[in-house]
Amino acid sequence: xxxxxxxxxxxxxxxxxxxxxxxxxxxxxxxxxxxxxxxxxxxxxxxxxxxxxxxxxxxxxxxxxxxxxxxxxxxxxxxxxxxxxxxxxxxxxxxxxxxxxxxxxxxxxxxxxxxxxxxxxxxxxxxxxxxxxxxxxxxxxxxxxxxxxxxxxxxxxxxxxxxxxxxxxxxxxxxxxxxxxxxxxxxxxxxxxxxxxxxxxxxxxxxxxxxxxxxxxxxxxxxxxxxxxxxxxxxxxxx
Numbered sequence: 586x587x588x589x590x591x592x593x594x595x596x597x598x599x600x601x602x603x604x605x606x607x608x609x610x611x612x613x614x615x616x617x618x619x620x621x622x623x624x625x626x627x628x629x630x631x632x633x634x635x636x637x638x639x640x641x642x643x644x645x646x647x648x649x650x651x652x653x654x655x656x657x658x659x660x661x662x663x664x665x666x667x668x669x670x671x672x673x674x675x676x677x678x679x680x681x682x683x684x685x686x687x688x689x690x691x692x693x694x695x696x697x698x699x700x701x702x703x704x705x706x707x708x709x710x711x712x713x714x715x716x717x718x719x720x721x722x723x724x725x726x727x728x729x730x731x732x733x734x735x736x737x738x739x740x741x742x743x744x745x746x747x748x749x750x751x752x753x754x755x756x757x758x759x760x761x762x763x764x765x766x767x768x769x770x771x772x773x774x775x776x777x778x779x780x781x782x783x784x785x786x787x788x789x790x791x792x793x794x795x796x797x798x799x800x801x802x803x804x805x806x807x808x809x810x811x812x813x814x815x816x817x818x819x820x821x822x823x824x
Contacts, residue, residue, distance in 0.1 A: 588666075589654040592674030596653035599679060600646045603688045608638050641690045649687045653678045663711055701725060716746030720755055743772050767797035775806060783814050791822060 626644060634640035657674030664670045677683075705722040712718060723738030743756035756772055774789035790807040794800065814821050 588671040588674050589657045591671070592657045592678045593650040593654040595675060596678035597646060597650040600649060600687050603642045603646060604639055606638065606642060606688065608636075608641075608690065638690065642688075645687050645690060649678075649683060663708065714745060716742040716744070716749065716752045718742075719745065720752050724755070740768070743776075749776075767793045767800060767803070770796070771800065771803045771806070774803070774810075778806065778810055783810060783817075783819060786810055787814070787822060 627641075630641050630644060653674060656677045657670060660670045660673040664673060702722075702725065705718070705725055708715075708718045709722060719738045720742040723735045723742060726732075726735035726738060739756040742752050746752040754773060754776065770789045770793035774786045774793065777783075777786035777789060787807070787810055790803055790810065793803045794807070797803070811821050811823050
């Protein structure tokens with residue numbers, strides 16, 4: 586927690602001098618993109634402070650401090666709770682690459698997507714056996730409308746972390762978006778099965794088979810599930 590607080594404080598302190606800055610040319614007009622949360626934040630700024638640039642800069646600085654804290658916390662997953670995590674947080678807070686995004690008001694709409702993708706890929710490179718890394722990258726690809734790549738990441742995440750409910754549930758949700766609905770239902774059924782939610786697992790297996798009756802894996806999983814349910818005295822949909 587100390588690393589997060591110190592890194593966030595540094596990120597805040599470094600950009601306090603922007604609070605006295607004015608609007609610049611790039612800050613005028615709309616950024617012409619569909620970013621509802623960003624647009625809402627600008628509207629709230631205007632509702633509270635009108636066209637006073639101070640409040641707009643303040644929000645940008647506070648957002649940078651918050652993201653720095655989140656990045657430092659995330660670094661613990663890869664680097665552990667120690668010196669290197671602390672250094673990563675300080676470097677993120679002070680790296681000059683953030684200057685334009687923080688100091689320029691319109692920079693609030695700058696997603697830095699290419700840089701974000703590099704970090705997702707680096708996380709996978711550092712730990713290629715962790716399903717969550719593929720899941721987060723898949724969600725990023727989904728937002729970029731790179732559907733085929735996102736589907737591959739979702740399937741990989743579910744395969745690696747097949748016992749993690751959140752991972753497989755999110756993978757199933759993503760696969761639904763790609764019209765890979767039977768695979769999504771089968772994956773969700775499998776994780777419910779492993780977590781002892783047998784009746785819900787059965788419902789998902791049956792829905793998957795309605796859409797793809799010849800799926801051998803789903804048929805096999807359903808037979809195994811029925812055996813378990815019968816041993817536990819649970820009612821099944823088996824005819």
